[in-house]
Amino acid sequence: MAKGVMIVAEQRDGALRKISFELASAARKLADELGDEVSAVVLGSGVEGIAGQLGKYGVDKVYVADNAAFEPYTTDAYAQAITKIVKEKDPAILLLGASVLGKDLSSRLVGSLATGMASDCTDVKIADGKLVAVRPMYAGKCYGEVVVAGSPQMASLRPNVFAAVENAKAGAVEKVDVALDAAKLKTKVLEVQKDSSGKVDLTEANIIVSGGRGMKGPEGYGILEELAAVLGATVGASRAAVDAGWRPVTDQVGQTGKTVSPNLYVACGISGALQHMAGMSSSKYIVAINKDSEAPIFTKADYGVVDDLFAVVPELTKECKKLLA
Amino acid sequence: MNIVACVKQVPDTEAQIRVKPDGSGIDDSGIKWVMNPYDEYGVEEALKLKEKFGGDVTIVSVGPARVVETIRTALAMGADKGIQIDDPALNSADAYTTAAALAAAIKGIPHDVIFCGQRAIDDDSGQVGSILAELLDLPQLTIVTKVDIEGTTVKVVKPIEGAQLLIESSLPCVITAQKGLNEPRYASLPGVMKAKKKPLDVKNAAALGVSTEGKAKVAKTTAPPSRPPGKIIDGADAAAKAAQVAKLLREEAKVI
Ligand SMILES: Cc1cc2nc3c(=O)[nH]c(=O)nc-3n(C[C@H](O)[C@H](O)[C@H](O)COP(=O)(O)OP(=O)(O)OC[C@H]3O[C@@H](n4cnc5c(N)ncnc54)[C@H](O)[C@@H]3O)c2cc1C
Ligand SMILES: Nc1ncnc2c1ncn2[C@@H]1O[C@H](COP(=O)(O)O)[C@@H](O)[C@H]1O
Numbered sequence: 122m123a124k125g126v127m128i129v130a131e132q133r134d135g136a137l138r139k140i141s142f143e144l145a146s147a148a149r150k151l152a153d154e155l156g157d158e159v160s161a162v163v164l165g166s167g168v169e170g171i172a173g174q175l176g177k178y179g180v181d182k183v184y185v186a187d188n189a190a191f192e193p194y195t196t197d198a199y200a201q202a203i204t205k206i207v208k209e210k211d212p213a214i215l216l217l218g219a220s221v222l223g224k225d226l227s228s229r230l231v232g233s234l235a236t237g238m239a240s241d242c243t244d245v246k247i248a249d250g251k252l253v254a255v256r257p258m259y260a261g262k263c264y265g266e267v268v269v270a271g272s273p274q275m276a277s278l279r280p281n282v283f284a285a286v287e288n289a290k291a292g293a294v295e296k297v298d299v300a301l302d303a304a305k306l307k308t309k310v311l312e313v314q315k316d317s318s319g320k321v322d323l324t325e326a327n328i329i330v331s332g333g334r335g336m337k338g339p340e341g342y343g344i345l346e347e348l349a350a351v352l353g354a355t356v357g358a359s360r361a362a363v364d365a366g367w368r369p370v371t372d373q374v375g376q377t378g379k380t381v382s383p384n385l386y387v388a389c390g391i392s393g394a395l396q397h398m399a400g401m402s403s404s405k406y407i408v409a410i411n412k413d414s415e416a417p418i419f420t421k422a423d424y425g426v427v428d429d430l431f432a433v434v435p436e437l438t439k440e441c442k443k444l445l446a
Numbered sequence: 447m448n449i450v451a452c453v454k455q456v457p458d459t460e461a462q463i464r465v466k467p468d469g470s471g472i473d474d475s476g477i478k479w480v481m482n483p484y485d486e487y488g489v490e491e492a493l494k495l496k497e498k499f500g501g502d503v504t505i506v507s508v509g510p511a512r513v514v515e516t517i518r519t520a521l522a523m524g525a526d527k528g529i530q531i532d533d534p535a536l537n538s539a540d541a542y543t544t545a546a547a548l549a550a551a552i553k554g555i556p557h558d559v560i561f562c563g564q565r566a567i568d569d570d571s572g573q574v575g576s577i578l579a580e581l582l583d584l585p586q587l588t589i590v591t592k593v594d595i596e597g598t599t600v601k602v603v604k605p606i607e608g609a610q611l612l613i614e615s616s617l618p619c620v621i622t623a624q625k626g627l628n629e630p631r632y633a634s635l636p637g638v639m640k641a642k643k644k645p646l647d648v649k650n651a652a653a654l655g656v657s658t659e660g661k662a663k664v665a666k667t668t669a670p671p672s673r674p675p676g677k678i679i680d681g682a683d684a685a686a687k688a689a690q691v692a693k694l695l696r697e698e699a700k701v702i
Contacts, residue, residue, distance in 0.1 A: 193611075195613075196576075196585070196586055196588075197585060200580075220607065221589065221604075221605075221606040221607055222606070224572055224588070224589070225576065225586070225588045225589070227573075228541070228572060228573035228574075228575070228576035228577060228588075229576040229577075229579070229580055229586060231541065231542055231573055231576070231577050231580075231661075232542070232545065232576060232577035232578075232579070232580025232581055233580050235542065235661070236542070236661050236662075237540055237541070237542055237660070237661030237662025237663075238541070238573060238662060239662065240570075240571050240572055240573060241570065241571075241572070253665070256570075257570065257670070258568070258569055258570055258664075258667075259457065259461075259463045259472070259567075259568055259570070260459070260567060260570065261670055262462075262463035262670065263463050263465050263472060263667055263668065263669060263670060264667070264668045264669070264670055264671070265664040265666070265667050265668075266664065266665050266666040266667075266668070267662055267663065267664055267665065268662070268663055268665045269661065269662045270659075270660065270661055270662065270663065271542070271661035271662070307585040307615055307616050307619075308585045308587070308613055308614065308615040309613070309614045309615075310611055310612070310613050310614075311601070311612045311613065311614050312611070312612035313609055313610075313611055313612075314609060314610045314611075314612070315608065315609045316608045316609055316610075319608075320608075321608070322607035322608050324607060325607055327701075328701070328702070352702055370591070370625060370626040371605055371626075373625070376459055376567055377459075377483050377484070377567075377625050378625065384701045385695065385699070385701040385702065395459065395460060396459050399459075402670070402673075405699075405701065406695070406699045406701050407673075407676075408691060408695070409676075414678075419676065419678070420676075421673060421676070422676045423673070423674075423676045423677065423699065424676060424677055424679055424691050424694055424695070424699075425676055425677065425678045425679065426678075426679050426687045426688070426691060427678060428684050428687055429684065432683075432684035432685075433684045433687060433688050434688075436684055436685040436687075436688035436689070437688040437691060437692060439688070440688050440689045440691075440692035440693075441692050441695075441702060443692075444692055444693075444696050444702070445702065
């Protein structure tokens with residue numbers, strides 16, 4: 122019978138990503154409730170050395186498959202290998218991250234394992250021995266509690282929502298051999314163009330400073346960049362700012378942009394349209410700076426400042442600099 | 447070139463979503479239905495490929511009678527024919543079952559490229575495109591912002607965290623569309639007139655041989671967790687307010 126909780130850990134350039142530890146911690150909690158073990162799968166080339174780190178976050182056993190075909194990630198190679206490992210180890214629950222890679226891989230696995238998945242979850246728990254996964258739907262206008270009838274019960278977890286908690290377990294590393302059918306490897310990564318700014322992606326950022334139409338133009342973002350530099354934050358934007366050509370599409374937060382869950386989201390000159398709030402309402406703390414006291418963003422903000430952002434933001438930068446000095 | 451675009455009909459982004467008192471789902475009365483915004487990008491890209499390479503664009507949608515309007519919208523944009531999969535048993539189908547129905551319908555028609563949206567903005571699941579690709583044994587290129595086809599090869603651009611990938615694949619394949627791929631066209635008035643005469647097939651689950659049993663289900667729907675009411679920061683001027691916010695972030699929220 123299917124047993125245990127398995128996670129698919131994510132690594133890039135030979136380093137485990139933060140989501141992997143978040144997955145391990147969430148899996149540990151579920152496994153403790155079930156009285157079962159947590160296993161992890163790590164794929165890559167030359168990644169045996171990093172696999173043991175997962176033990177620190179509650180993983181009992183790590184399966185490592187080393188193959189040049191796993192570098193860089195392709196759906197074809199990963200899905201083939203993980204389908205085999207999952208079928209052999211038969212976990213009751215399988216968790217992945219709802220990161221870019223995790224979204225691509227997890228949904229393919231739903232097909233290859235012929236099961237069901239709750240995607241982009243913000244909470245997971247056990248009821249009557251089964252996984253209950255909680256996820257925002259309709260852009261966060263309601264939440265669904267999903268139960269999976271297929272096996273394994275799959276869920277992908279929203280990055281930055283689950284705390285990575287240290288809870289040392291064995292983390293025993295076991296190498297597994299997966300023979301890949303080369304005829305099924307139909308895609309190839311030709312080029313990886315790294316973002317030269319080196320900034321943390323919005324979906325992974327702990328702090329986001331976001332600007333909307335109230336920024337008045339692309340120059341306006343200078344003061345947000347300055348605040349972001351002091352806070353170690355990433356700058357985001359509303360669709361109005363993106364559509365005006367002030368900021369790139371990859372900066373857009375919202376229903377047709379990125380879903381983000383930072384610890385702190387600072388909304389400057391953003392009215393708080395439903396479609397914008399859809400993308401950021403799972404932020405832990407929200408600060409809104411808007412000169413219109415009626416702006417809907419204030420209904421979601423923990424701290425609201427009704428004033429001219431061009432006066433407030435530079436002062437906020439100064440104050441934060443002082444506090445963090 | 448034979449192109450398929452899957453389109454889902456979803457509540458308008460402005461729609462108020464009300465949870466039914468018994469938590470069994472949402473009350474969909476009074477909702478305005480539209481084409482999923484990401485599917486608009488898929489349809490637009492399909493039409494662009496047709497303009498470049500010739501061929502046919504087929505629209506496939508799973509859903510009740512109301513989805514005919516959305517299929518007609520795509521036909522009015524310039525697609526050639528539609529397939530509606532209409533079965534009460536599929537009305538709130540999970541991703542696997544929906545993909546299985548789409549796969550069964552698409553299997554029967556020639557397809558070089560299949561477009562889906564990267565996610566539907568109602569269930570926000572983002573699964574159907576990949577499951578469809580797996581069931582048809584095709585490669586998948588998900589969340590892409592650029593498509594280039596030459597012969598039987600396709601190259602796409604896919605943004606990931608902190609980078610952009612250029613990925614190559616053989617055709618046929620499934621591509622899921624992300625914002626940035628293109629600017630969807632509007633249906634013209636003559637387009638709307640023509641769409642009325644374009645062929646539209648209707649099929650049900652039994653005819654397609656699809657099991658409607660389901661692999662996942664929303665057992666309970668709830669209103670979103672409410673946020674505690676926020677504070678409006680008092681202060682003599684912008685500087686005083688900023689100082690207050692910085693202090694709260696540091697001492698109360700402990701996020702900086
Ligand atoms: C299908 C669809 C999808 C969409 N998807 C998204 C999405 O993903 N993300 C998104 O953001 N939007 C999305 N939108 C658009 C959304 O409806 C809003 O139009 C948009 O979010 C508004 O952006 P904004 O808040 O920057 O601009 P506005 O609504 O114009 O707000 C500007 C705000 O700035 C304030 N302001 C102006 N000057 C100052 C100043 N000097 N100091 C302080 N405050 C100032 C004003 O009081 C105002 O509240 C979508 C819309 C549709 C129809
Ligand atoms: N009922 C449906 N009919 C047609 N296409 C669908 C349907 N559901 C999902 N899709 C396609 O799959 C994409 C992703 O949907 P989802 O996995 O539900 O987020 C959508 O953008 C559509 O292209």
